[in-house]
Amino acid sequence: MDTPRIRQPGAADADFVVVANRLPVHLDSQGPDGPRWRRSPGGLVSALEPILRARRGAWAGWAGTAAGGTPAGLPDEDVRLHAVPLDETEYREYYEGFSNTTLWPLFHDVVVPPDFDRGWWQSYQRVNQRFARHAAALAAPGATVWVQDYQLMLVPEMLRALRPDVRIGFFLHIPFPPPELFLQLPWRSQIVDGLLGADLIGFQLPGGAQNFLHLVRRLRRAESVGHAARSAVLGTVRVGDREVRVGAFPISVDAAGLEELAGGRTVRERARQIRRQLGEHRRIMLGVDRLDYTKGIDQRLRAFEGLLADGRAAARDTVLVQIATPSRERVEHYRLQRARIEARVGHINGAFGQVGQVPVHYLHTTVDRTELAALYRAADVMLVTPLRDGMNLVAKEFVAARPDLGGALVLSEFAGAAQELTRALLVNPHHLHELQDVMATALTLDPADGRRRMEELRRHLRERDVHHWARSFLTALGGAGHGSLLPDTGDPATRANVA
Numbered sequence: 008m009d010t011p012r013i014r015q016p017g018a019a020d021a022d023f024v025v026v027a028n029r030l031p032v033h034l035d036s037q038g039p040d041g042p043r044w045r046r047s048p049g050g051l052v053s054a055l056e057p058i059l060r061a062r063r064g065a066w067a068g069w070a071g072t073a074a075g076g077t078p079a080g081l082p083d084e085d086v087r088l089h090a091v092p093l094d095e096t097e098y099r100e101y102y103e104g105f106s107n108t109t110l111w112p113l114f115h116d117v118v119v120p121p122d123f124d125r126g127w128w129q130s131y132q133r134v135n136q137r138f139a140r141h142a143a144a145l146a147a148p149g150a151t152v153w154v155q156d157y158q159l160m161l162v163p164e165m166l167r168a169l170r171p172d173v174r175i176g177f178f179l180h181i182p183f184p185p186p187e188l189f190l191q192l193p194w195r196s197q198i199v200d201g202l203l204g205a206d207l208i209g210f211q212l213p214g215g216a217q218n219f220l221h222l223v224r225r226l227r228r229a230e231s232v233g234h235a236a237r238s239a240v241l242g243t244v245r246v247g248d249r250e251v252r253v254g255a256f257p258i259s260v261d262a263a264g265l266e267e268l269a270g271g272r273t274v275r276e277r278a279r280q281i282r283r284q285l286g287e288h289r290r291i292m293l294g295v296d297r298l299d300y301t302k303g304i305d306q307r308l309r310a311f312e313g314l315l316a317d318g319r320a321a322a323r324d325t326v327l328v329q330i331a332t333p334s335r336e337r338v339e340h341y342r343l344q345r346a347r348i349e350a351r352v353g354h355i356n357g358a359f360g361q362v363g364q365v366p367v368h369y370l371h372t373t374v375d376r377t378e379l380a381a382l383y384r385a386a387d388v389m390l391v392t393p394l395r396d397g398m399n400l401v402a403k404e405f406v407a408a409r410p411d412l413g414g415a416l417v418l419s420e421f422a423g424a425a426q427e428l429t430r431a432l433l434v435n436p437h438h439l440h441e442l443q444d445v446m447a448t449a450l451t452l453d454p455a456d457g458r459r460r461m462e463e464l465r466r467h468l469r470e471r472d473v474h475h476w477a478r479s480f481l482t483a484l485g486g487a488g489h490g491s492l493l494p495d496t497g498d499p500a501t502r503a504n505v506a
């Protein structure tokens with residue numbers, strides 16, 4: 008994004024507002040030619056950006072600078088971007104602290120122990136209030152406001168208090184834990200009340216929605232919870248005279264867009280070049296993740312090391328490329344995880360490599376969409392092995408990027424995507440030997456079997472792309488008798504669905 012136009016804070020005139028912790032871009036640096044913006048990391052941005060572009064909606068979020076104010080030169084193209092400021096203390100307490108040291112591990116099966124800190128909680132409340140105020144100031148009368156993810160779980164209730172006229176949806180991108188884990192949270196009732204300010208609460212999987220409904224039954228009166236069997240809506244909760252719907256809406260990717268990109272000449276040539284650079288005859292295993300301890304990068308490296316040690320793979324015939332996006336770098340468990348991964352990469356290359364031929368290529372960086380698509384196309388085996396993941400869009404992107412029907416997908420049972428992508432090679436990443444076996448199977452998969460699997464995976468993805476996800480959520484949010492909330496994409500298929 009390099010053609011910035013400055014958007015002045017406007018009137019409350021947006022019919023469709025997304026509120027997320029991050030904007031789709033963040034401030035990378037302030038150069039002599041002005042600010043440099045980069046795409047923000049993570050699946051939330053990848054999924055919502057095409058939706059907001061089609062809808063020409065407004066997006067309120069943090070611009071990635073702790074300077075406190077609204078940065079000048081915020082890019083403003085199809086999507087109207089609106090910056091919500093955070094200062095350095097709030098970044099530390101609300102973002103690194105409560106969001107990513109309390110909620111993130113708690114919601115991911117306590118993979119590492121969460122810290123509970125009252126100061127962080129107070130900061131989370133203050134920042135959520137600010138996001139609610141900004142959303143209230145942007146939304147036109149009767150607008151739809153779609154609040155995203157665990158960083159903003161108090162916003163629905165706060166926004167309702169400020170703007171009872173707007174329709175509020177909330178979507179959680181990460182897993183919702185079983186009640187026995189969630190109940191560890193000292194501020195559990197406030198979080199549940201915050202979410203219940205929405206008209207519709209969406210989870211990735213039916214299991215997450217059921218966990219939430221069980222929790223509400225325990226924390227509130229059981230009779231306030233009702234069953235529902237309306238498409239994706241699995242239950243309802245009565246809050247005063249309002250009915251809150253609760254459902255499962257598995258998020259997805261812009262499958263057609265990715266397929267087009269991956270089928271283009273630039274990507275195909277770059278994929279061939281990558282193969283040549285890594286060694287024409289070598290099989291390429293690929294990992295692409297934010298550097299997060301939930302992603303199972305360390306487990307995957309250990310499994311690869313095992314294959315090299317027992318001779319099922321050798322540096323001369325197999326290479327593992329691991330691209331790791333820098334993420335939450337000052338949070339202790341992230342620092343430890345990075346140190347562990349980098350030490351293991353060094354150990355594997357030291358033990359099994361030779362000059363000009365290392366078994367692991369590790370890049371601690373973000374790559375652009377073209378390079379990512381070329382890597383997906385060059386790979387023989389895609390390794391997606393999280394210990395727990397709400398969905399995992401990398402798995403879906405890989406499938407979308409393989410119109411050639413090549414490549415095998417190794418997918419953790421603990422990724423939400425495994426419930427849909429059942430023709431992947433599913434694996435329990437906690438079981439090291441099983442992971443090694445499945446990785447070895449993927450390396451020697453019969454090509455005809457591989458193509459059949461990929462064909463079925465792609466068929467599923469074509470039907471269940473990100474536009475289907477947004478349509479089903481917004482349809483459920485609109486409900487009967489409230490008119491359509493669907494974005495007008497200009498796409499006849501979308502219009503047909505609206506009718």
Ligand code: ADP
Binds near residue numbers: 402
């Ligand atoms: P999460 O939201 O936890 O980061 P997902 O797998 O759902 O996990 O989404 C990750 C998104 O970030 C995907 O769209 C993926 O393409 C992108 N991504 C991950 N790593 C990189 C990288 N190194 N460079 C560029 N994009 C990346």
Ligand code: F6P
Binds near residue numbers: 051180181
């Ligand atoms: O869905 C997971 C998620 O935490 C998103 O909310 C977030 O945008 C993304 O991963 C990247 O994380 P962060 O914004 O902390 O860099």
